[in-house]
Amino acid sequence: MKKGKTKRGAASWQGLTIVVILLVSVMLAMITAPLMAYQVTRGDTLWNISGKFLKNPFMWPKVWAINPYIPNPHWIYPGNKIILKVPEPAMSAKQVPKAVEVRQPKPVVKPKPAPPILTHENIHAEGFIAESRLKEIGRVLTNEDDTPLDSEPKILCFYAREGETILPGDRYTTFKYVKTVKHPIETYKKLGYLIQLGGDIEVFRVKGRFCFAKILHNYEEIGEGDPIGNFRSWPDKLVLTPFKKPLKAYIVMMKDGLMMGAQDKVVYIDKGSADGLRPGNELTIYKNCPSKYDPYRTCCRAKVRIDTIDRKVGTLVVLSTQSHSATAMVYTNRMEIEVGDRVGP
Numbered sequence: 001m002k003k004g005k006t007k008r009g010a011a012s013w014q015g016l017t018i019v020v021i022l023l024v025s026v027m028l029a030m031i032t033a034p035l036m037a038y039q040v041t042r043g044d045t046l047w048n049i050s051g052k053f054l055k056n057p058f059m060w061p062k063v064w065a066i067n068p069y070i071p072n073p074h075w076i077y078p079g080n081k082i083i084l085k086v087p088e089p090a091m092s093a094k095q096v097p098k099a100v101e102v103r104q105p106k107p108v109v110k111p112k113p114a115p116p117i118l119t120h121e122n123i124h125a126e127g128f129i130a131e132s133r134l135k136e137i138g139r140v141l142t143n144e145d146d147t148p149l150d151s152e153p154k155i156l157c158f159y160a161r162e163g164e165t166i167l168p169g170d171r172y173t174t175f176k177y178v179k180t181v182k183h184p185i186e187t188y189k190k191l192g193y194l195i196q197l198g199g200d201i202e203v204f205r206v207k208g209r210f211c212f213a214k215i216l217h218n219y220e221e222i223g224e225g226d227p228i229g230n231f232r233s234w235p236d237k238l239v240l241t242p243f244k245k246p247l248k249a250y251i252v253m254m255k256d257g258l259m260m261g262a263q264d265k266v267v268y269i270d271k272g273s274a275d276g277l278r279p280g281n282e283l284t285i286y287k288n289c290p291s292k293y294d295p296y297r298t299c300c301r302a303k304v305r306i307d308t309i310d311r312k313v314g315t316l317v318v319l320s321t322q323s324h325s326a327t328a329m330v331y332t333n334r335m336e337i338e339v340g341d342r343v344g345p
Contacts, residue, residue: 125219
């Protein structure tokens with residue numbers, strides 16, 4: 001009798017072991033199984049969904065556990081998405097007609113925004129600082145019919161410099177030497193001459209050294225005796241690009257002799273293409289703040305002044321460059337801009 005009980009006990013333990021192994025296998029399959037999404041239809045329950053996809057309706061608590069948004073497992077509604085961990089052997093086209101593999105969405109790469117573009121009419125008409133006197137091919141004499149230069153017809157006569165070859169169809173630009181430019185910080189340093197362009201002209205008749213030309217564009221008044229030269233023109237559209245190289249420049253002059261200005265005012269700085277500047281570069285304007293007394297050394301005999309940090313007061317955009325100077329426009333400003341303000345990245 002004892003022997004029979006021992007055999008039955010051993011058999012029951014073997015059965016229990018098999019059940020445990022099966023459960024562990026199912027659990028491992030659940031852990032390693034891929035995620036699936038199933039859309040609930042009318043009449044579905046977690047019981048029949050578990051039986052359909054997991055081949056075991058008693059697995060419905062596991063399904064509920066990985067779908068925490070379902071407050072009550074007995075109430076699911078058509079349209080709900082049920083996440084399932086379906087073992088790969090249980091998957092087939094007939095068994096899971098509505099099951100869709102859940103994939104991580106690919107990261108959306110946003111396109112880089114296009115850089116802003118500055119449109120400025122007649123950039124070359126804003127003038128520039130020339131380090132030395134410019135080469136000229138002639139000088140303005142008068143209009144062909146001896147009328148004021150700003151009247152119609154817009155035709156002028158100029159006298160060519162000896163040795164210059166002028167032909168019909170040649171285009172030139174009149175200009176003026178406005179003033180000598182000196183550095184506002186480095187007092188004894190001469191930067192050159194402020195050049196103001198007057199207008200673009202095109203030659204249509206030549207008689208010896210007397211040349212007659214049509215005025216194509218007027219920027220400033222053209223006067224008798226104004227020199228005539230050959231200048232390259234700059235594009236009217238500039239792509240704004242931050243300047244990131246080390247740079248320490250200063251505003252040395254403002255157009256029209258203004259000592260203070262604001263947005264859209266034209267200024268001239270003491271750095272140019274030799275320092276890496278290009279048209280379209282954006283730069284920051286800094287206000288030099290005066291030094292202060294050290295608050296921790298207040299004794300009369302030991303007063304020490306400390307340098308303060310310069311403040312950012314605006315930005316500017318380079319319009320055109322020479323080797324060691326540039327013409328720029330104040331793009332934004334929070335305070336008055338003046339000659340002597342520092343400019344940098």
